[in-house]
Amino acid sequence: MALAFLAPAVLIFAVFSYYPLYRLFWYATHRQPRFRNKEATWVGFGQLWDTLTSRDFTSGLLHSFQFMVYTVPLGLILGVLLAVAAHRRLAGIKIFQTIFSSTVATSVAVASVVFFTLVNPEVGYFKDVSWLSLSNPQSAMFAVALTTVWQNLGLTFIIVLAALQAVPDEMNEAATLDGFSATKRFFRITVPLISPALLFLAVVLVVSALQAYAQIEFLTGGGPGDATETLLYKIADPKGVRGLDVRSGLSIGLFALTAIVAAVQYSLLSKRVHYGD
Amino acid sequence: MATDQPAIPLDTLTQSTRGTSAATVAAPDSAPKRRVRPADIGWYVALSLLSLIVLFPIYMLILRALSNPLAYVAQGQPLYPVDVEWDVFIKAFTEADLGRAMGLSLLVTTIIVAVQLLTAVLAAYAFAFLDFPGKTAVFILVIGTLLLPIEVTLIGNLETIRGLGWLNSLQGLTVPFLATAFGIFLIRQGFAAVPRDLLDASQLDGYGHGRFLFRVAIPVTKPIIGSFVVIAFLGGWNQYVWPRFATDQSGWQTVQVALRSIGSDRVDRLNIGFAAAILAALPLLALLIFFQRQMIRGLTAGAVKGCRCSLCSSSSNGR
Structure with missing residues (x-):
């Protein structure tokens, strides 16, 4: 009985989640033949090790981290800012709430086109703004990251606002009576109570940084040089410069990072984060 | 991620938004209107x-x-x-082939959402109402897929699809996504709110699992299923990386992938690409306007209370 209910999902997972993982290890440990008609040969885990210590991996990893550093804190701060501003009783507040959540309707490709109008070196509105310039490695990464920050604003806003609304009014009222200032109330009461939502968002943003692709392809094509080639960009390898063995090894690296993020999240959840109940 | 949590009290969130017209997660508007x-x-x-x-x-x-x-x-x-x-929006259809791309995206997304719903409801039912050997093992297998998003499995799946001759095909664009751990967990949490006594009672009345599923479990879980459908649509419509690499003929480009040509377009045609991007966002804008409550419930599922696994995070915004 249970078998019939579970079989469809399990079959899909087996073929399109677990089998590819096996394929990744297979490619990463085999040397690909020059011609498709020859057999691949087993060369062992040394090849995977070589890939994971190669410049391809370290620079991809570095760029992915850079992307995270630019997107995660800024995304969280802006989300909290918007949500705090819009969490009040005010006539017409729903109009602002709708505006702040509007970027939920943009896909990563649409957001990339949007930022194309802003930062493209030839036709972008901010093409002469140096800290958004796509021709400088540092600012190029920042401009690409800003696309993601903007695209995620709606999501972060919605989640932080929902968390703020779950904070009981009485708590803030009691603290006000005790003479807590607004700043003190925010950091002592609100932030601890919404910390599960903030952790959730931090994970969402970290994962979305690891999975950033379209914004890079649309805006910089990985350049200048390889300054915006993140790990996933090197795996996807749109210009076709890497072999299956290398791209598979890099994928295993990305898998390990994903697992680390999940493990960190799990351990934080089971200890540190304050639960509202 | 905790598996034995009680059902997420998503309803609390729903209640606060119910009855508010254009609201997002609105502040309670029981308070009398105040002057500015x-x-x-x-x-x-x-x-x-x-x-x-x-x-x-x-x-x-x-x-x-x-x-x-x-x-x-x-x-x-x-x-x-x-x-x-103004005719730029028409040109997007006549010159940029947007109609075909949007039609394909709609078809692909509809297939993915419909089949995901089916596989998720069935699997969720098994986890919520059935006891069987190896339940924990299967559950771990489902959780494990959270660590295997399409970005990680891209290279392996591309080789599979190539081997099957599914590059540039409807199967290639849809089949890898026909099951989702996010959906299974979300709907399972909905089912968990259905008292098991109800199942026992219905079985005494001679109901089988199928009838219980369709007559009791699904109707009771409708709000959560609605949220799942909206979020799955959002994710399916927005997909980029997989359709980008599972196709190499322009006739098989989904609307998101078709937007890619913007970078290589001549400057005097750029406005057509910009118009196409606006049109590509319109279906989601409609979704946001008409199914706001479902969308917000789905997006916040797990964030505020309940399951906070990275699956919910990676699947809820489909990039």
């Missing part, structure tokens, strides 16, 4: 400024879509449209 106080003016100014910042990029896209690209640049890129060409 002087202190509020400051908030209106702040909120308006923030709105301008959020909307400015969208304004620029609309502006650039409407303006003749060469005339706009010649004018020195002002903040108002130049030589407005």
Whole structure:
């Protein structure tokens, strides 16, 4: 009985989640033949090790981290800012709430086109703004990251606002009576109570940084040089410069990072984060 | 991630939004209407400024879509449209083949959502109402897929699809996504709110599992299923990486992938690409407007209370 209910999902997972993982290890440990008609040969885990210590991996990893550093804190701060501003009783507040959540309707490709109008070196509105310039490695990464920050604003806003609304009014009222200032109330009461939502968002943003692709392809094509080639960009390898063995090894690296993020999240959840109940 | 949590009290969130018309996760509006106080003016100014910042990029896209690209640049890129060409939206269909791309995206997304719903409901039912050997093992297998998003499995799956001859095909675009751990967990949590006594009672009445599923479990879980459908649509419509690499013929480009040509377009045709991006976002805008409650419930599922696994995070915004 249970078998019939579970079989469809399990079959899909087996073929399109677990089998590819096996394929990744297979490619990463085999040397690909020059011609498709020859057999691949087993060369062992040394090849995977070589890939994971190669410049391809370290620079991809570095760029992915850079992307995270630019997107995660800024995304969280802006989300909290918007949500705090819009969490009040005010006539017409729903109009602002709708505006702040509007970027939920943009896909990563649409957001990339949007930022194309802003930062493209030839036709972008901010093409002469140096800290958004796509021709400088540092600012190029920042401009690409800003696309993601903007695209995620709606999501972060919605989640932080929902968390703020779950904070009981009485708590803030009691603290006000005790003479807590607004700043003190925010950091002592609100932030601890919404910390599960903030952790959730931090994970969402970290994962979305690891999975950033379209914004890079649309805006910089990985350049200048390889300054915006993140790990996933090197795996996807749109210009076709890497072999299956290398791209598979890099994928295993990305898998390990994903697992680390999940493990960190799990351990934080089971200890540190304050639960509202 | 905790598996034995009680059902997420998503309803609390629902209740607060129910009855509010255009609301997002609205503040309770049980309070009587107040007059605008002087202190509020400051908030209106702040909120308006923030709105301008959020909307400015969208304004620029609309502006650039409407303006003749060469005339706009010649004018020195002002903040108002130049030589407005309204037919650009028609050109997006006639010259950029947007109709085909949108049709394909709609078809692909519909297939993915419908089948995901089916596989998720069935699997969720098994986890919620059936006892069977190896339940924990299967559950771990489902959780494990959270660590295997399409970005990780891309290379392996591309080889599979190539081997099956599914590059540039409907199967290639849809089959890898026909099951989702996010959906299974979300709907399972909904089912968990259905008392098991109800199942026992219905079995005494001679109901089988199928009838219990369709007559009791699904109707009771409708709000959560609705949220799942909206979020799955969002994710399916927005997909980029997989359709980008599982196709290499322009006839098989989904609408998101078709937007890619913007980078290689001639400058005098850029407005068509900008218009296409606006049109590509319209279905989601409609979704946001008409199914706001479901969307917000789905997006916040796990964030505020309940399951906070990275699966929920990676699947809820489909990139």
